[in-house]
Amino acid sequence: MVFSSVVFLFAFLPTVLIGYYLLNPIFRNVFLLCSSLFFYTWGEPKFIFVMIASIAINYIIGMLIDKIYLLMGKKGSVFVLAGGVLLNLALLVYFKYFNFIVLNLNNIFNLNLVVQNIALPIGISFFTFQGMSYIIDLYRREIPVQRNPISVALYISLFPQLIAGPIVRYSDIYLQINERKIDVEKFAQGIKRFIIGLSKKILLANVLGEVADLIFGTPFNQVDSLTAWLGIICYTMQIYFDFSGYSDMAIGLGKMFGFDFMENFNLPYISKSITEFWRRWHISLSTWFRDYLYIPLGGNRSGNVYFNLLLVFVATGLWHGAAWNFLCWGLWHGLFLIIERIVKKKGIRTSAPGLIKWGYTMFVVVIGWVLFRADGIQGAFHYLMSMFNFIERDFIRFSVWYYLDRHVLFTLFVAGVLSSHLPSYIMEKIKNAKCVMFVQPATLLFLMVLCVVFVVNSSYNPFIYFRF
Numbered sequence: 255m256v257f258s259s260v261v262f263l264f265a266f267l268p269t270v271l272i273g274y275y276l277l278n279p280i281f282r283n284v285f286l287l288c289s290s291l292f293f294y295t296w297g298e299p300k301f302i303f304v305m306i307a308s309i310a311i312n313y314i315i316g317m318l319i320d321k322i323y324l325l326m327g328k329k330g331s332v333f334v335l336a337g338g339v340l341l342n343l344a345l346l347v348y349f350k351y352f353n354f355i356v357l358n359l360n361n362i363f364n365l366n367l368v369v370q371n372i373a374l375p376i377g378i379s380f381f382t383f384q385g386m387s388y389i390i391d392l393y394r395r396e397i398p399v400q401r402n403p404i405s406v407a408l409y410i411s412l413f414p415q416l417i418a419g420p421i422v423r424y425s426d427i428y429l430q431i432n433e434r435k436i437d438v439e440k441f442a443q444g445i446k447r448f449i450i451g452l453s454k455k456i457l458l459a460n461v462l463g464e465v466a467d468l469i470f471g472t473p474f475n476q477v478d479s480l481t482a483w484l485g486i487i488c489y490t491m492q493i494y495f496d497f498s499g500y501s502d503m504a505i506g507l508g509k510m511f512g513f514d515f516m517e518n519f520n521l522p523y524i525s526k527s528i529t530e531f532w533r534r535w536h537i538s539l540s541t542w543f544r545d546y547l548y549i550p551l552g553g554n555r556s557g558n559v560y561f562n563l564l565l566v567f568v569a570t571g572l573w574h575g576a577a578w579n580f581l582c583w584g585l586w587h588g589l590f591l592i593i594e595r596i597v598k599k600k601g602i603r604t605s606a607p608g609l610i611k612w613g614y615t616m617f618v619v620v621i622g623w624v625l626f627r628a629d630g631i632q633g634a635f636h637y638l639m640s641m642f643n644f645i646e647r648d649f650i651r652f653s654v655w656y657y658l659d660r661h662v663l664f665t666l667f668v669a670g671v672l673s674s675h676l677p678s679y680i681m682e683k684i685k686n687a688k689c690v691m692f693v694q695p696a697t698l699l700f701l702m703v704l705c706v707v708f709v710v711n712s713s714y715n716p717f718i719y720f721r722f
Contacts, residue, residue: 255296256417256717257448257503258455258709266293267507274511283408283431286511290413294376301375304345305411311341312385313406316392320399328393335393339386346382349375354576377417379573381410383542388424390546397425405431414507418500418717420518420538427513434512444509449698449705451502456705458672459496460712461665462488465657470627472652474636475645480654482640488662489627490620491669494523496718497536523673526611528590528618543570560595564588574626579634583625590618 255262270289277285295302315338323331347355349372356367388409391397400406408431415422469477469485477485501518508515522534532540543566544553551562564585571584597604604611621638628634639645671677684690 255293257500257507258452258705258717260709261296263706263709266296271510283404286413287404287408287411290408290411290416293413294411294416297376298373301373304349304375304378305381308342308345308381308385309403309407309410311338311345312388312410313400313403315341315389316399316406317401319389319392323393323395331393335389338389342382342386342389346378348372349378351572351576380419380421381416383421383539384424385410387421387542387546391423391425397428400424400428400431412508412513414511414513415504415515418497418504419536420501420504420515421542422515422538426516430513436512440509440512444506446694446698447506447509448503449506449702451499451504451506452705453701454495454499454502454672455717456708456712457701458665458669459492459499460708461662462669463492463496463718465662466492466627469657470629470637474633474640476650477640478650478654479641479643481650481652481657482637484654484657486620486624486627486637486641488666490523490623491666491673493623493626493718494519494673495669500717521673521675523616523619524612524675525615526608527594527615528587529594531615531619532587532591539570539573560592563591563595567591578631579625579628582631582634583622586618586622586625 255266257263266289270286273285273289274282291302291305294305315334318334319331319338322334352372353369356369359365360367360369388397388400388406392399400409405428409422409424409427412422466485466489469481470489474482498519505515505517516538518536518538520534520537522531525531525534547569548562548566551565552558553562567584567588568581569584570587571580571582574580574583606614624637624641625631625634628637636645
């Protein structure tokens with residue numbers, strides 16, 4: 255079930271909200287847990303057992319860590335933690351990476367290992383990382399143990415952020431799980447945030463995604479350079495508004511039920527370095543790897559800082575998918591982060607104008623998105639060849655103007671504006687104007703109606719990060 259579907263908007267969400275607020279507060283967590291498990295079961299019922307296994311593993315490991323810590327101290331509980339992390343990773347590796355490993359072992363060593371038909375449970379990378387953060391923070395004594403299995407299950411399976419994040423830390427919401435304050439203002443903020451996210455997804459990401467899919471689906475030797483650039487620019491905007499739109503909807507839904515989730519995006523396309531980009535893009539993932547991998551490896555204090563950075567971004571790439579192009583995407587970003595670190599360490603001051611720095615950053619990001627979007631390494635190489643006009647073409651199937659109609663042009667323009675500081679600057683200037691209290695609700699209502707019209711009449715409605 256996706257947030258931008260008719261079933262979710264007009265059946266699931268209204269039913270859950272009405273039931274939630276009609277119930278006595280002591281039953282709300284149980285009701286929300288049942289609703290979340292039903293939400294997850296809707297698409298692929300068999301994967302509910304993977305979710306239940308993840309919940310059971312982390313609850314039991316959490317209880318053992320707490321008990322052994324009290325008996326033997328931190329040194330004794332570290333072995334339980336290691337076992338818990340390995341169990342979480344085993345679950346993730348089996349479903350997400352098993353066939354990738356087998357295929358590469360067959361190719362490298364000329365083996366005949368059997369490739370199994372293993373389907374990927376939706377959102378497994380997200381809820382596995384949430385489970386691991388719970389047991390790691392518990393081992394570090396940064397949070398109290400949760401003895402109520404309902405609360406642990408709700409934390410891991412809570413439907414607003416279950417499928418595509420943000421990756422929520424238990425330390426951020428454990429107090430809210432036990433007691434949440436909900437008022438009209440917070441509920442209204444949630445509705446507003448949800449509509450903004452839905453609009454990003456339906457009105458921007460889906461429109462640009464169709465163009466990107468058409469161009470990437472055309473044989474590379476039938477695409478001219480301008481069209482190839484249009485395809486990747488559309489994808490650059492699609493992935494941002496798709497993912498940030500989902501995060502906005504998740505944050506908005508969380509507020510409707512009394513939860514406050516962390517922000518996951520902060521205008522990443524205004525960045526003037528790759529280092530800054532990763533402070534603004536998928537913040538919940540980058541901070542997860544910082545706190546649970548980079549810093550334990552030694553972080554900035556280690557003599558192996560560059561190796562640590564590269565390792566983190568290899569892991570970041572593979573977290574997104576079991577394929578070489580994702581690994582190369584991670585390496586690509588890691589390489590530029592290392593270069594920026596070296597430049598900074600040597601005290602080299604760059605006097606380049608901000609526009610040049612922004613151009614450099616966006617160039618690196620856009621080239622990286624080719625690796626991310628293309629079908630494999632070879633597909634990425636061919637697409638880059640098309641972009642830079644390094645191939646001989648059989649013929650050009652369609653010119654750039656075939657794809658770049660008025661609707662797409664307008665959508666690209668709006669996407670560019672919304673990716674900048676301009677909207678927040680304008681809102682800051684007019685926030686005290688009397689017309690805002692009337693114009694804002696009317697605009698949100700108009701956007702919601704427009705989104706519903708698009709949802710009902712369109713069959714194109716993917717979420718990119720669902721497959722991670």
